[in-house]
Amino acid sequence: MKVIPFSAQAQAQAQARTPGSAPSSRPERLRRLLRSYPPLVLLCGLWTLAILGVALLAGELAPYAHSQIDLQARLSPPIFMGGSASHWLGTDELGRDVLSRLLASIRISLLVAFISTILSATLGVFLGFLAAHFRGWVEQLILILVDFQASMPFMIIALAVLAFLGNTLPLFIALMGLYGWERATRITRGLTIAANEQGYAAAVADIGASPMRVYLVHVLPNIASTLIVSVTLTFPEVILLESGLSFLGLGVQPPMTSLGNMVGYGREYLQTAPWLLLIPSAVIVLTSFSVSTLGDWLRDRLDPTLR
Amino acid sequence: MNTPHNGADALVSIRNLRVAFDDGKAKVPVLHGIDLDIDPGEALGIVGESGCGKSVTWLAVLGLLGARAQVSGTVYLRAEPLHTLRGDQLAPIRGKRIAMIFQDPSCALNPVQRIGRQLTEALTLHRALRGAPARAEALRLLDRVHIPDARQRLDAYPHELSGGMNQRVMIAMALAGEPELLVADEPTTALDTTIQAQILALLAEIRQDSAMALVLISHDLGVIADMCDRVLVMYAGRVVEQARSQRLFQHPQHPYTQGLLGALPDLHRAPERLVPIAGNVPEPAHMPRGCSFGPRCRQFQPGCELHAPVQRQIGVQHHVACHRAGA
Amino acid sequence: MSSYIVARLLRALVTVFLVLSFAFVILRLSGDPALLIMSPDVPPEAIEAFRRSWGLDASLWQQYLGFFRNLLQGQFGYSMRDRSPAMALVMQHLPATLAITLPAFALKLALGIPAGMFAALHRNSAIDRCVMGLAVAGHTIPGFVLGLVLVLVFAVGLGWLPSGGNAGWQHAILPVLTLSLGGAAVLARFTRSAMLEVMGQAYIRTALAKGLLWRAVVLRHALPNAAIATVTIVGFMVGSLVAGAVVVESVFSWPGVGRLLVTAVANRDLAVVQSLLLLVAATMVTANLIVDALYGWIDPRLRRSSAAKA
C-alpha cells in the first residue's frame, strides 16, 4: 500500500500555496466569467436586446411601410433563396415587404406578449398568495375560479370580451392577461402553502412583518424558480394565441400585423413560399428560447445556494 | 493498537485529503490535508469548531460532496484505494462497508417514504433480503435500536416520528449493511440527555457485539469522552491534535484544544463567566498565513505565521500540530 | 369524511354551474345562431322561423331558466345545426379525440418527465442545454407548423404515413406525435425545475450513502419528491384530454371533439357547446380533485398540514 509521508510533502504544499485563495489567473478569470455568464446566456441576452431594440425602432428600421402593397412583386423570395436585394426577406402574398412587416410585427407582438404575460403572472401569483394566506372559503373560491378558467375554452372568454367590451388593443392586452393565470395560481398556492410551513416565512411574520411583506419580499423570491418556468411558458403561448384570436376579430387586425398573424396567414404558403411562415416562426422560437434561457439563468442566479 | 501515521493495517487510512469548493467566484479550500487512520473496532472521536471540516472529511471519503467540490488525496479502506473510484463505483462501499449517520436526521430521511421501505431498501441492497424476510429483519433492527412499538413504526413516515426516533431509524439504517465502520455525525445534538444516553449505550453495545469501528463527531466533549478511545481535534481544515481520550482531556497540548476545554460550562460548579477563545474563526477564503490558529493563540510568537505547523509526536499516541507544543 | 366529500362535490358543482352559466350568457349575447347556422343568404323569414322554433325569441332569463330546468331533468337539448341530440353528438366525437389524446398524454409523460430529469441531472451541461433548447422549441413551434412539417416529411415526402383522416392506427401516429411534443416540452421544463429543487436536499445524500446507485436514487427518491409540481401540470393536461386537440384535429382532419367545439361555438350551437363544456369541466374538476388527493398521497406531510389548518 502506498503510504505518503505525512509531514514533508504537506508542508511543502502548504508553503507553496499563498495564503487564502489563490488569485486567479487570466484564463481562470475568463473561465469563471463564462461560467457565470455562459455564452448561450450572453447570446440570448443579445438577441433579446436586439429584439427590444427592433421593437423600439421598428418605424425607423423598416425599408417600407408595412402595409405597402405591390401586387406585381408578390411572393418574391428572400435574398438567401435567390430573391432580389430590394426585399431582403422577400414579399408576401400581397407583395408587401416581409422585413418591414416583421419589424412592425415584433413591435406589436412583444408589446402584447410582455405586458399580458406580466399581467397574467401578477394576477396568478396574487390569487395564489390569497388562497394560501386565507385558506378556507377564500381558497375554495379561488380554486373554483381556477377550475373555471381551466375548463372554459379561451375562445369563449374572448367572445365575451368581444361581445361586451369591443376590441381595442389595450383591452386585448388585458384579455390576454387572463391567459395562463390559473397555472400560476395553482403553482403559487401549492408552493406558498409549503413555504408557509417552513421557518423563514413564519419567522418574518412573527417579527411583525405584514403579510404583503412576507409574500413579496420573502416568499416570492423563494418560489420564483417554478414560477419563472410557468411564465416563460406563457410568453410564447400568448404570441400564438393572439393569431388564433385575430381570426375571431379580436386582437391585432389587418392592416396592422403581428407575429402570430404572419404565422397564421403564412401557413397556407408552407410549400410555395415557406419564408412567410418560417421567418416569423423563427423569431417567435428564438425570442421564446431567449426569454426561457434568461429565465432559467435568472432562476439559478436568484438562488444563492446554487452559485 | 498501532500508532497513527503508519496506516499499515488500519481499517481506513486517509492521507493528505484536501477539499476545495468552487463557489462560482473562487476556489475556497476547506480541508488542507487531513491524515488519519482508524483501526478495526476502534472508536475515534472528532471535535472541532463548527465549520472546520469534520463532516466534509467523511463526505469526501464517501464521494458524496457533489460536483463543485474538488477533492484530492488518498483514501484506503483495508488497503483498497477509494480515491480512484468515481461515482457509482463507490456504491458498493457506501452503507455496506462504511456507513454514515448524518447530522440532521429529520432532513436526512426521505419525507415521502415509509420508514420500513427505507430500511428494507438498504437490506435488499446489502443483504439481498426481499419481501417478508427483509421486513422481519427491518423489524429486528428497529427493535435493536430500542424503538418501541416497532411493528407499527415500520409504516410510519419520518415526520410522524420524533427527532429522537428518526435519529435511531438512521442508526438502524446504517447498521443494516453491517458495516465495518460507522461514521456518526453529531448523532445526539437534538436530543435530551436521557435519550442521548440511550443512544450512546446502544452504539457501545453494537460495537461490542460486532467489532465495528466508530467515528463519532460531536461538539459535546462529554459524549466524546464517554464513547471514544482516541480523539482527534480539528481546526480550520487541519488536524491539530490527536491523542487517547483520557490523555487529551487531562493534558491538552494544542492551545486550541486547551481553549475548547476551558470554555466548557460545568453542571456541578457555581457558574462563572465562561472563557471563550478570543477572536473569530478564520474564513476559509482568507486563511491566515502559517498556523491558522495563530491570530487567536495566546501563545502566539513570531515565527508561527511563517509556515503551517506539522504534526509531531509528543507522547504515547499523542500528536500535536503546533510550533510550540512539547517544546 | 362525509363533510370532506360534500365540500369537494359542492365546489365541483359550483364550478360546473359557473362554467355553464357563463357560456350560456356569452353564447346567447355574442351571436345569433339562426344567422350563423343558416347561411346569411337564407331569407329573413326563414331566420325568423328558425329563431322562433328554438325559442331564441324568448327573454334571456326565460331561456336561462329553461336551460337549467331541462338540464336538471337530464336533457342536454338538441343541436340546432342538425337537430341531433347534443350529448349523443358529443359522445360520437369523443372516441376519436380520445384515440389521439390518450396516447399523446402517455407519450407526453413518457418523454417529458425523463427528459426533464435528465436535464436536471446534467444541469448546465451541454446535454442540459440541448434538452431544454429542444423543449423550448417544441413548445414554441405552433402546433400546425409542426403538424404540417411532419405531414410534408412523412406523408408527402416519404409516403410512410397518411396525411390525415382517421381510418386506422397509422392515421393516428402523426397527430399523436404533434400533440405530444409540445406537452412533453412543458413537462420537461417543470420536471427539471422541480428536480433541481429536490436534488439539493439532504435525503438524496442519505440515499446515496446507503449505497444506492445514482439511477436508483433519482428514480426512487428524487422523482417522487419532485412530483408535486409535475402532478399539478399533469392535472391541467388531463383536463385538456377532451377538447385540447383543436389545432391538431383540424390539421389532420381528425373528426374529434375539439373541432366540434369550435364549430359549435362558431355557430353558437348552445346545446352542443354546453354538453361539451359539461364534459370538459367535469374532467377538469375531477382531474384537479385527484391532483389534490394525490398531493397528500405523494407527500404525507401535506396531509398533516391540511389537518392542522382545519
Add this chain to the structure above:
Amino acid sequence: MSALLDIRELSRHYPVRNSPWPWGKSVSLRAVDGVSLRLPAGKTLGLVGESGCGKSTTARMVLGLLPASGGQVLFEGQPVPSVRGPRWRALRQRMQMVYQNPLDALDRRLRVQDQVAEPLTIFRQGSMAERNERARAMMASVGLTPHLMTRYPHELSGGQRQRVVLARALILGPSLLVCDEPVSALDMSIQAQVINLLQDIQERRQVAYLFISHDLKVVRQVSHEVAVMYLGRIVEQGAAEDLFRRPAHPYTQALVSAVPSPWRSAGLPRIVLQGDPPRPGALSAGCAFHSRCAQAMPSCRVVRPELQPIAPGRTAACHLLARA
C-alpha cells in the same frame, strides 16, 4: 415584585389524524397541558425537557405567535393577544424570539445584514442609512465582523447564523427574549461567546430570557430558575443551582445523571431510562412518566400527580415526593 411574564395554566391541543386519508377522524394531541410559569424582568428562566415535550410550543404561545387552547399569558400585567392586530404588532417591539434552527429561520435569498435590519424596516424606524447603521452596530455587538454582513445565510457557519438570528431579535431592544436552543449547534468556544453575550446584554438592558435547551450545563450557566417539562407539563421547578444539585423528580434525576462530561467522577451512576415516552396522542390517566420510571407505584398508573411545593422555592409533581 410583579413578574414581567406571567403564564397561567397555558395549554395547547393539536388535532391529529390517525388515518392517512384526509377525511380520517382526528384525536386531540395535548402538546402543552396546563403550564404555569413566572418570569421577573431581567432574569432567566431555563426550560428543559424531553424532545417533543412542548417547549417550543410553549415559547410560541408566550409570544402570541400561536393561539393557546386554554390559559393565559400576561406580559406586564396585560394579556398577550394572539390575534395579529395592531396591539400584537406593537408588542413585537418588546418581545422577540431566537429560533431553534437558524438556517430555517433565515431567508436564504437575502443578505444577512438586510435580515438583521428587517425589524427596523417593518416598524419604520429611522431612515435607510440609520437602519443599516444600527444593524451593523448590532451585528458587531454579537461578534459578527463587517465582512460577514453582506453574505447569504448559507455562506455562514452555524454559529455565525445563530448570532445573526440573535442580532435580529435584539435589534428592537426587547425586554423579553425567548431563546429556543440558541447554542445547540455551536462548538464550545462559540457557545461560550454567545452565552457571555446574552449575559452581558441582560446586565446592560435588564432583558428577561426564557431559555430553552437540551444542554443542562448551559442552562445551569445562564438560568436563575429552571423548569423541567415532560410531555406537556411541568414536572419540577426550582432555582437552577438547587435543582441540578438535588434533582427531586425521577425524570429530572435521570436527566441530570445522564449529562456526559469529560471529567466525570466515576462514582455517579448514569440512569439510562428504558423505553420511549408514550405517544402524546394516546396518553392514559396517571403520571405520564410512569412507563419509564424505575420507581413507579401502582397509583402512578391511575392518579396524575399535581405540582406541589416540596421545599422552599421548589415544586415537583410526583407521588413519591408528595408522600415524603
Add this chain to the structure above:
Amino acid sequence: QTDSRPVLRIAVQQVTNTGSLIPLRERSNVGSRSFPMIYAGLIEIDRQGNLSLKPGLATSWKRIDERTVELKLRKGVKFHNGDEMTAEDVAFTFGPEYMFAATEPRRAGQKAVTIKTDASAAGAQTAGKALALPPEVPAIARRLWPSLEQVKVIDKHTVRFVNAVPDVTMEGRIARSGSEIISRRAFLAAKDWASWSRSPVAAGPFKVKELRPDNLLVLVAHDAYYGGKPPVREVRYQVVPEVSGRVNGLLSGEYDFVADVPPDQIKTIEANPKFEVVGGPALNHRLIAFDKHHPQLADPRIRLALAHAIDRDAIVSTLWAARTSVPAGLQWEYYGPMFHKDWSVPRYDPQLAARLVREAGYKGEPIPYRVLNNYYTNQVQTAQILVEMWRAVGLNIQLQMKENWQQIFDQGAPRGIRDWSNSSPFNDPVSSIVDQHGANGQQQQMGEWSNSEFNTLATLLENATDMSNRSRVFRRMLEIAERQDPAYTVLHRSAQFYGKRKDIDWKWSPTFAMDFSADNLRMPGK
C-alpha cells in the same frame, strides 16, 4: 360478384354546413357540390356545357299559359329505394308536407313584402303521420317558389306546375336546386325529419350510405340511375378543413380529387406532373355591398368613387392567377336574352374616383369596412388591397375584422361597407338582382339600401312576361344599383378550383356541382 369499379376519394373543406343533406335547408355552395349527385330534378342544367336547360326526370315540358307549365315525366325512373317515380312523388315533393307547410303563395295584387311563416301553423299542418318540418324549410321553399299554387297530377307521368301569378322563370325555378324530387314513400316512412335529412331518398346517380357531419359523406352508386350506371362504386367526401391538408393529401395519393383549392396552391399541386388543377369562374360574383345610411356613403358619389377606385384586373391577375374574370356587372351570360353584353362594371379610374370624392366634400372621415376571416376565398387579402386602393383616391376606409355575420350586420355601430357574393341559381336576373337586392332581398331586409324606383322595377321584372320589356327593366335596375345609387359593386367572378389526378377524365362545372355521373367521369385503365 364483387364490384370492380373504383372508389373515388375527394377531400373537401366541408360536406354540409348544417349537418343535413336537404337542399331546402342547406343553402351553401358546399351543399351544391354533392347534392346534384344525390338528387335529380325534373329539368337539369347542362352543367358542363352552356348551362342551358335540358331534360331530367321530365323528358319534356311545355307552357300551358303564363302561369302553368306541363311536364312529361320520364318512365321507369327508380328512386334509391327501388321505387318507381310517379307524378304522385312530384306532387308530394311540392306539397305542404315536404316543402311549404302552411305557407300561402303570393297571389296577384299582393305586394312583395316579407313573407312570414308561423312555426306553430307549420307544425299543425304537418301534424299527423307526416314529419314535422323545421320551420325554416317552408320559409326557404316559399322563397324559391313564392307563388306556386300547386302541382297537379294529370296522369301517372304528367304533372302541371300552376303558379298564382304570371312567371316566365318557372322552368328555371324547376331546374334550380331545391326543386329536386324525393320519394314520397320513403319520406313518410322516415323516423323523423332529422334522420331523413341525413339519408334522403331521391333519384340521383348516387345514394347516401353514410353521413358523419364534419367528417365524411359516403355515397354509393345508384346503378338504376336513369342517366346510366356511375363509373365508380363509391364516392367518399372526406372533410379536410385545412387547405394544406387537402393539398398534401392529394400529393401523397390519399385523394383523387381535392376541392376548394385557393389559387396560390395551384403551383404547389401542378409542380407534380401527376396532378392538375382545373376550374375557373363559377356562377357567383364577389361584390362589395354598401350601406347608404352611413353619413358619408349617403352621397352616391362616394359609393361610385369606391367602385371606380378598384383595379379589378390587378386583383384578378395576381390573387386569382388570372384564372377568373371581371363580369359585366351583376349578370351572367346564361341569362340569354336578358344578358346585356354592353354593360360593364365601373371602370378603374382613380382620377375620376378622386374627383368624385372631392366633389362630395369628403374630409377623410373614417368609413368602416367589415370583413370576415376568409369566409370567401382570398377575402382578407382582397380587402387589404381594396383599402389601399381606396386610400390612394383619398378614402379613409377602416378594416374591421368580424367573427360572424351578425357582427357584420350589427346596427349598433355605424355600418359602411361589407363583403358579399351573389349567385344566380337559375337563368334569369330575378334569381340574383331581385332575389338579393330587391325589397325581399337580404340587402334591403338588413336595412342597408333601398330605392323605390328599383323596387317598382323589381316587381315588374318578376311579373312581366314580355322579354324585351323585361330586358329594359333589368337594364334600368343595373343602372340604378351599380351607377346611379349604387347598392353594391361587383369585384370579380368567384372561382372554384379542383386539384385532381391527371389520369382521371373529368370536367368541372361553374355551378359548383362536382359531377361524377357516367357522362362526365371516366376512370383510367380497365
